[in-house]
Amino acid sequence: xxxxxxxxxxxxxxxxxVENYANGCTDHPTKGFGEHGKPVQDKTTTFSLxxxxxxxxxxxxxxxxxxxxxxxxxxxxxxxxxxxxxxxxGSAAAGGSCPNRAVSDTSSATFTDTLTLPCTAKGPVKLxxxxxxxxxxxxxxxxxxxxxxxAADCPPSTCxxxxxxxxxxxRxTxxxxxTxxTxxTxxxxxTxxxxxxxxxxxxxxxxxxxxxxxxxxxxxxxxxxxxAGGGATLHYSNGGALPDNACTRTAPKSSSSSSNDVHFLLxxxxxxxxxxxxxxxxxxxxxxxxxxxxxxxxxAQPKVSAYxxxxxxxxxxxxxxxxxxxASSMGAAxxxxxxxxxxxxxxxxxxxxxxxxxxxxxxxxxSSRCSRCGxSSRCSxxxxCASSMLCCSSSSSSSxxxxxxxx
Numbered sequence: 001x002x003x004x005x006x007x008x009x010x011x012x013x014x015x016x017x018v019e020n021y022a023n024g025c026t027d028h029p030t031k032g033f034g035e036h037g038k039p040v041q042d043k044t045t046t047f048s049l050x051x052x053x054x055x056x057x058x059x060x061x062x063x064x065x066x067x068x069x070x071x072x073x074x075x076x077x078x079x080x081x082x083x084x085x086x087x088x089x090g091s092a093a094a095g096g097s098c099p100n101r102a103v104s105d106t107s108s109a110t111f112t113d114t115l116t117l118p119c120t121a122k123g124p125v126k127l128x129x130x131x132x133x134x135x136x137x138x139x140x141x142x143x144x145x146x147x148x149x150x151a152a153d154c155p156p157s158t159c160x161x162x163x164x165x166x167x168x169x170x171r172x173t174x175x176x177x178x179t180x181x182t183x184x185t186x187x188x189x190x191t192x193x194x195x196x197x198x199x200x201x202x203x204x205x206x207x208x209x210x211x212x213x214x215x216x217x218x219x220x221x222x223x224x225x226x227x228a229g230g231g232a233t234l235h236y237s238n239g240g241a242l243p244d245n246a247c248t249r250t251a252p253k254s255s256s257s258s259s260n261d262v263h264f265l266l267x268x269x270x271x272x273x274x275x276x277x278x279x280x281x282x283x284x285x286x287x288x289x290x291x292x293x294x295x296x297x298x299x300a301q302p303k304v305s306a307y308x309x310x311x312x313x314x315x316x317x318x319x320x321x322x323x324x325x326x327a328s329s330m331g332a333a334x335x336x337x338x339x340x341x342x343x344x345x346x347x348x349x350x351x352x353x354x355x356x357x358x359x360x361x362x363x364x365x366x367s368s369r370c371s372r373c374g375x376s377s378r379c380s381x382x383x384x385c386a387s388s389m390l391c392c393s394s395s396s397s398s399s400x401x402x403x404x405x406x407x
Contacts, residue, residue, distance in 0.1 A: 014081030014130045014139070015103050019229070025098035026083045028130045029139050034284065037138035039130060045142035046072045047127055049115060051155075060147045061125055062154035066090075066116040071129050071142075073109050078131035078140070080104040080111040085126040090114035105230055107133070119159035121148060220245040220265050220340075232268035234276075238347075242329055247342035250302045250331035257329040257344030262358065265342040267335065274332070274341045277309070278355035286310055289324075289352045291343045293332040302332035304341065308353040325351030 016036075017029045032038045048057040049067040058067065069089075071082060081103050082089065088099040091113050102113055117125065124145045131140045213224035221243030222235035242248055242257050247265055257263065268274045277290030286309045293304030306320045306327040323330060326349035333340045347358045 014079055014132060015105055015229075017130070017139075018081060018101075018103050025101050026085065026128070028081065028083065028128055028141065032139070035136035036132055039139035039141040042073075042131070042140035042142045044074045044076075045129060045131070045140065047129075047142075047144040048072075049146065058146070058149075060149035060153070061117055061121075062149050063117045063119045063121040064159035065154070066114050069113045069115045069127075071111040071131075073111075073131060073140075075109060076133050077107040077109050078111075078133045078137075079107050081130040082111065082113065083128050084115055086121050086123075087115050087117045087125065090116070124148065218243075218265075220247070220267070222263060222265060228266065228268075230268070232266060232270075235265040235267065237263045242344060245340075245342075246333040246335055247331045247340035248329060250333050251329040251342070258346065261328070261344040261346050263329070263342070263344045265340060267338045267340050269337050270339055272339075274339050276341060276343075277307075278352070278358075280354045285312060287354050289326060289354045291327050291330055291341065293330065293341050295332050295334050295339060300334070304330040304332050304343070306330065306343075324353075325349075 014029075017027075017033055021027075021029070021033060029036070029039050048070045049061065050057045050070075051062070051065055051067055061067065071080065082101070084100045086100070089102040091102045091104070092099045102111075104111055111129075111131075115125075115127075124147050126143065126145045128143045129141070131142075132138070212226040217223065218225040218235040220235050223237040223240070225233055225235045228234040237243065239260055239262070241259060242261075242263055243265070245265070264276060266274055266276050273292055273294045275290050275292035277285070277288040277292075279285060279288035288309045290307045290309055291304060292307055292314070293302060295302045306324040307314060307318050308320070308324065309318055311318075320327075323343075327343045327345050330343040331340075332342070345352075345358075349356055349358075
């Protein structure tokens with residue numbers, strides 16, 4: 001099954017490329033993906049790197065210095081994918097294999113970060129940015145290259161401080177000087193793609209087993225819980241009783257699920273609409289079967305409906321308030337800073353318009369690349385992929401109205 005969360009602010013943009021197509025730490029789109037058109041060179045994007053305490057941006061960079069990095073898009077707000085050929089970006093994923101890559105899921109006219117160059121830095125530092133203003137906006141690409149400054153032009157830094165004890169140790173033990181320790185190769189920092197290649201590739205996730213499943217995996221009583229991107233978590237169980245939690249308690253008693261259903265709950269740190277859908281094509285929002293809901297209004301009552309989406313606008317004709325015969329036990333609730341959306345559906349749902357059959361084995365009908373937020377794999381047999389989750393969440397406030405054209 002292809003899971004696609006359908007909401008106002010879609011977890012796509014440059015992050016969509018990184019999570020589903022990037023193979024190396026410096027990869028950027030070279031063609032269109034999803035609704036995004038082929039990248040175009042953007043002359044409005046500007047870069048600046050400023051040393052701590054400096055009054056003006058640097059014209060050349062010094063090893064060992066942490067620079068304030070700014071990427072400006074003028075008046076347009078965009079999301080950002082930024083890579084550096086050398087150095088570490090402050091907002092790179094902690095503990096990840098790509099310290100030189102930053103991805104922002106927040107739209108802004110200026111993206112700010114820090115770039116710290118290693119003491120072993122060699123040659124010019126190349127910065128590349130891909131940005132997009134919306135889920136259907138053409139990717140915008142810009143590049144700059146900064147030379148390294150002469151040693152005499154660089155201030156005393158941590159590089160000099162680190163070199164002093166090493167030199168003292170060499171003088172104290174001349175025997176060691178005959179067989180000097182091999183310094184850390186700068187190639188690892190210059191080509192972080194090598195680190196990414198060494199990381200094991202994640203396989204497709206079955207809805208019946210896999211990491212994220214087991215006792216205590218879900219705080220809402222489901223068998224499994226997996227990160228869904230943007231701080232959201234998808235909880236699910238294949239069969240069994242409907243879990244009892246704040247969300248399922250809001251579901252109408254007249255719309256009960258079966259013990260043979262797959263039960264879903266999405267917990268997203270947002271205040272607007274949240275949705276979970278099953279599209280016909282991976283990475284496309286339509287056509288799709290979806291459940292979309294929110295908690296709002298003066299009484300803070302949940303409002304959840306099933307939809308057959310044929311366009312990016314959600315119209316009354318696309319709505320099935322009773323679940324459309326394929327979704328049941330639909331509910332929504334607030335839990336701290338999260339909005340919860342829950343529902344159930346059978347593996348075989350003839351009433352569904354798009355995803356009539358879900359395969360718990362997690363395989364894809366076209367042997368095409370299956371993807372989940374943060375990982376990818378290639379499936380092998382003639383069934384739909386049960387683990388390909390492209391997850392998005394809304395950051396907009398709930399209006400208390402039926403969701404309209406909110407891309």
